[in-house]
Amino acid sequence: MAGLSISSVTKRFGETEVLKGVTLDVADAEFVSLVGPSGCGKSTLLRIIAGLEDPTSGDIAIDGKAVTGTRAADRNLSMVFQSYALYPHLTVAENIAVPLRMRSLSAVQRLPLIGPFLPGAKEQRSEIATAVQSATEMLEIGPLLDRKPGQLSGGQRQRVALGRALVRDPAAFLLDEPLSNLDAKLRVQTRAEIAQLHRRLKATFIYVTHDQVEAMTMSDRIAVMMGGEILQCDAPSVIYEDPSNIRVAEFIGSPKINILPVELANTEMTLFGRVLGYITEAAQAGIYQLGLRPEALKLTQAAPVVTGTVAHMENLGSEVYAQIALANQTSRVTLRAAPAERRNLRLGAEVGLGFSLKDGLIFDADGKRQRRVEVAVTHEREVA
Amino acid sequence: MTRDIWKHLILILGAIIVLAPFYMMLSYSFKSPGEIDRGTGGFFGAQEMMVDPRCVKLRDPNRDEIAAAAPQYPGRSDSEIRNAIMAQAEIDCSTRPVVFNYTKAFIEAPLLRYLLNGLIVTASIFFIQVLVALPAAYALAKLKFWGREAVFGLVLFCLLIPVHAIALPLYIMLAKVGLTNTYVALVVPWTISVFGIFLMRQFFMTVPDDLIDAARMDGMTELAIVWRVMLPTAIPALLAFAIFSIVAHWNDYFWPRIVVTGSRDLFTPPLGLREFKGDADGSFFGPMMATATIIVMPLIVAFLVAQRRFIEGITLSGMK
Numbered sequence: 001m002a003g004l005s006i007s008s009v010t011k012r013f014g015e016t017e018v019l020k021g022v023t024l025d026v027a028d029a030e031f032v033s034l035v036g037p038s039g040c041g042k043s044t045l046l047r048i049i050a051g052l053e054d055p056t057s058g059d060i061a062i063d064g065k066a067v068t069g070t071r072a073a074d075r076n077l078s079m080v081f082q083s084y085a086l087y088p089h090l091t092v093a094e095n096i097a098v099p100l101r102m103r104s105l106s107a108v109q110r111l112p113l114i115g116p117f118l119p120g121a122k123e124q125r126s127e128i129a130t131a132v133q134s135a136t137e138m139l140e141i142g143p144l145l146d147r148k149p150g151q152l153s154g155g156q157r158q159r160v161a162l163g164r165a166l167v168r169d170p171a172a173f174l175l176d177e178p179l180s181n182l183d184a185k186l187r188v189q190t191r192a193e194i195a196q197l198h199r200r201l202k203a204t205f206i207y208v209t210h211d212q213v214e215a216m217t218m219s220d221r222i223a224v225m226m227g228g229e230i231l232q233c234d235a236p237s238v239i240y241e242d243p244s245n246i247r248v249a250e251f252i253g254s255p256k257i258n259i260l261p262v263e264l265a266n267t268e269m270t271l272f273g274r275v276l277g278y279i280t281e282a283a284q285a286g287i288y289q290l291g292l293r294p295e296a297l298k299l300t301q302a303a304p305v306v307t308g309t310v311a312h313m314e315n316l317g318s319e320v321y322a323q324i325a326l327a328n329q330t331s332r333v334t335l336r337a338a339p340a341e342r343r344n345l346r347l348g349a350e351v352g353l354g355f356s357l358k359d360g361l362i363f364d365a366d367g368k369r370q371r372r373v374e375v376a377v378t379h380e381r382e383v384a
Numbered sequence: 385m386t387r388d389i390w391k392h393l394i395l396i397l398g399a400i401i402v403l404a405p406f407y408m409m410l411s412y413s414f415k416s417p418g419e420i421d422r423g424t425g426g427f428f429g430a431q432e433m434m435v436d437p438r439c440v441k442l443r444d445p446n447r448d449e450i451a452a453a454a455p456q457y458p459g460r461s462d463s464e465i466r467n468a469i470m471a472q473a474e475i476d477c478s479t480r481p482v483v484f485n486y487t488k489a490f491i492e493a494p495l496l497r498y499l500l501n502g503l504i505v506t507a508s509i510f511f512i513q514v515l516v517a518l519p520a521a522y523a524l525a526k527l528k529f530w531g532r533e534a535v536f537g538l539v540l541f542c543l544l545i546p547v548h549a550i551a552l553p554l555y556i557m558l559a560k561v562g563l564t565n566t567y568v569a570l571v572v573p574w575t576i577s578v579f580g581i582f583l584m585r586q587f588f589m590t591v592p593d594d595l596i597d598a599a600r601m602d603g604m605t606e607l608a609i610v611w612r613v614m615l616p617t618a619i620p621a622l623l624a625f626a627i628f629s630i631v632a633h634w635n636d637y638f639w640p641r642i643v644v645t646g647s648r649d650l651f652t653p654p655l656g657l658r659e660f661k662g663d664a665d666g667s668f669f670g671p672m673m674a675t676a677t678i679i680v681m682p683l684i685v686a687f688l689v690a691q692r693r694f695i696e697g698i699t700l701s702g703m704k
Contacts, residue, residue: 052597073603085598089616102603164602 002063009058033215036225078165172204246367296359304352412673416481439477488671521584
């Protein structure tokens with residue numbers, strides 16, 4: 001088990017720059033998710049860490065040792081692939097044993113027929129069998145050992161792929177969207193199992209996913225990647241509550257965060273011409289973007305900040321999401337309401353919305369978080 | 385419905401055209417020379433006892449033999465004794481045509497030796513072809529290197545070169561190194577099969593990259609990936625290639641005819657057929673066709689056994 005450090009890694013494929021200088025340090029036994037939309041370079045970064053791809057520039061170090069020129073096999077990393085990539089001609093037990101066989105047996109000892117009778121081979125083989133046994137017990141795939149991958153379901157294949165990865169105590173586990181080929185129910189279950197596995201093995205995990213729920217639920221830290229860069233790398237709660245970039249705020253959170261244009265002029269902050277707050281400290285005047293999570297919006301009759309009509313509703317049982325078309329505006333906002341409030345929400349109903357400015361996140365026109373403006377404004381009176 | 389009938393009619397016609405030579409070959413291998421000449425006897429021939437004229441001729445007694453046999457025929461003249469011996473020879477030398485044809489095939493020519501040669505030559509060719517084609521195809525399909533497309537273009541270009549065009553230079557080269565009339569001459573020119581490289585490359589393209597990456601992570605070298613991962617997944621394609629390669633070289637008459645000039649010990653089965661090419665005394669079609677039947681039999685049996693996987697390989701249904 002070991003930490004990992006990635007410093008200013010770039011990658012070009014011809015003209016296109018896939019990674020634009022990525023720096024990331026992963027501590028020993030940490031679970032870090034690389035999350036981002038498809039094409040953001042997260043899989044490329046994982047392949048560079050694995051040694052399957054060479055970076056155009058930059059360095060990778062595992063446990064303090066630079067491994068940039070080292071080939072994949074010698075980095076002692078395990079990888080689980082999206083397609084599982086099991087050897088179709090080998091049984092489950094043989095699949096899991098491959099990494100051990102390739103490492104602990106010499107080329108001659110691996111030979112069919114005569115290999116098993118060479119000196120030392122017998123002990124090695126029994127050691128491998130024990131390791132395979134314990135891996136399969138951990139993953140509860142004991143009864144499948146003699147089957148071929150073609151005879152397994154998606155979830156079972158996924159377990160075998162995990163087994164092949166953890167059978168040899170690697171420096172770190174690299175997982176490339178391991179759950180995306182599973183159905184929704186199995187995905188939730190396996191998600192929990194992988195998180196438990198991480199706690200049990202106390203190993204370093206780097207987990208690539210485009211699914212923010214997976215990233216939020218499993219990771220110690222999430223690195224949100226977009227356009228070949230890491231925008232922010234923090235604990236899930238920080239990423240959600242305190243994003244440093246509007247793209248991070250928009251990517252994490254479902255339904256998406258509401259973005260409303262606000263104007264800072266003179267001493268006031270206004271939204272659609274309505275005063276939201278007053279400025280107490282000096283702040284740059286101009287147009288800003290106010291981000292409000294769906295749960296920050298409240299239904300209110302008395303002095304609503306904005307009004308609108310219910311355009312669409314999604315009832316999930318434990319909560320209700322309503323899209324409100326704002327009066328005299330083209331934009332919609334999404335509101336999360338408790339089931340009790342459902343009677344106020346009918347399609348086409350007129351509703352008033354209020355919010356506390358301290359729940360809002362303020363970004364500048366380029367999408368950078370403006371914490372100073374937030375501090376400057378939220379000290380003033382609250383609107384609700 | 386009527387379209388189906390037409391389809392089948394055309395297919396049946398095609399099948400007849402393809403099967404007719406085999407029918408003739410099999411039929412001739414059963415018949416006596418007379419029946420073959422006259423075109424009588426149906427498929428199996430009448431299978432009446434026939435006399436092998438050469439066998440009888442060989443037993444024609446000379447003067448000493450007649451003298452030696454004289455005590456057995458007391459009071460007969462020499463010509464009577466000779467007639468009696470010849471009559472006995474005719475009885476001894478008469479066989480069923482089918483037995484005649486097939487025993488001739490094995491006795492007149494060392495057919496077993498030829499079959500063994502064919503086996504050695506085709507097996508060595510195929511083995512070395514695989515040894516060369518698999519790594520080459522893997523590199524062309526899965527490794528990124530400068531000029532890969534150009535190299536693949538050259539491979540495709542080589543598919544266009546007819547064997548006969550380079551036969552003479554090849555022969556001269558082999559002759560200069562003194563390798564004519566050896567197994568090497570029969571095998572070496574065929575060891576690099578561009579068709580094999582092409583076929584396997586197309587199959588390897590369908591193998592997911594993840595599988596190769598997984599193998600690399602598991603600690604396999606590139607060559608280990610070829611033999612431990614690619615080879616087992618490519619068995620159907622390899623079988624298809626095996627059929628092409630083995631059929632082509634088992635049946636090849638052209639190249640062995642060129643490089644095997646002296647020793648009959650190196651004759652491959654098709655060269656063996658020449659033994660029955662008659663000279664002044666007419667061809668022995670019966671034994672010749674019996675030999676031909678024996679030569680094609682291993683191929684037909686092999687095809688029937690591997691039929692299903694062979695078709696799988698041709699359609700190149702890779703892994704999902």
